[in-house]
Amino acid sequence: MVSLKDIAGRCGVSVATVSKALNDHSDIGAETKERIRKVANELGYVPNAAAKSMKTNRTHNIGVLFMDDANSGLQHDFFASVLEGFKREVEKEGYDITFISNDRSRPGRDSYLTHARYRRFDGVIIANVHFGDPEVVELVKSDIPVVTIDHIYNDTTTILSDNVGGMTELVDFAVASGHRKIAYIHGADSSVTRTRLVTFHKKMEEYGIETPDEYLMESPYRDTHGAYECTLKLLELENRPTCIFYPDDYASYGGMRAISEKGLKVPDDVSVVGFDGIKVARHIRPRLTTYRQDTEELGRQAGKNLIDLIERPKTTLVQRVVVKGRLLEGDTLKKLN
Known part of the structure; x- marks a missing residue:
């Protein structure tokens, strides 16, 4: 196993200088550091993780x-x-x-x-x-x-x-597009769900739009079947929504399946909005309207x-x-x- 002493001998410097160079100490010049690191790589030097852990009190x-x-x-x-x-x-x-x-x-x-x-x-x-x-x-x-x-x-x-900003942009976009009958199938209770739900209600209130209780339903995140079942119930309403928000992009595809099975078309008959911006949503047609989170x-x-x-x-x-x-x-x- 290559040691600091081997590197020091090849470079003509002290073991302490080698140690400082490999640990990027400021009192060693850039040229010296580069030369020592180059020799260390050539010799196949691997730091002793256990020794480093004892010295820094960190395991990395x-x-x-x-x-x-x-x-x-x-x-x-x-x-x-x-x-x-x-x-x-x-x-x-x-x-x-x-x-x-x-x-x-x-x-x-x-x-x-x-x-x-x-x-x-x-x-x-x-x-x-x-x-x-x-x-x-x-x-x-x-x-x-x-x-x-x-x-x-x-x-x-x-x-x-930015769940607040995301939901705000989605509601703004839907309302600006003429939608007032907007249903929301939200995820199971969590801080994310609560933030999005409060923002949804706040924005709808600002626009003077009343959301019927039957327009609000719960389905677990990433559950296409749960979203499918909720969507069927929304489509059976006498005053069905023109637009449905889903908890995430995966769930929205369960909703689109329900819409299709009812003989309806997206977006001609019912509009669909997701949340997350997963990669697959950018390639499947029709392209999903959604809010892309910067993962x-x-x-x-x-x-x-x-x-x-x-x-x-x-x-x-x-x-x-x-x-x-x-x-x-x-x-x-x-x-x-």
């Missing part, structure tokens, strides 16, 4: 706690993209990531906090879990740096998609803020970071005016 390993009710795992378009952005950001800073097991059926499983301590995670990102779960709350309240995505805890940094930036901000909490705890403020998205004007919203 970050835990990821993620789940979803549909058990889609990393096939979950929205969060897979968020996690990819997060992964790229932390790996750029020399960190690895490890998923925290959430299989509660496994005998003798550790709590999330016990798992995190056993793995000696420097920090943890939490996304798309049941945020009221006592084990999640215990982890959030521990001394391990934590960043959450789309859920706010006191004294914890949170990265939020990569959500992940990048989560990684950046978590590393700041880990490496610069005394100068890093806990904050809420809102990441804006943008409206995608597809072909599923008819202009009535």
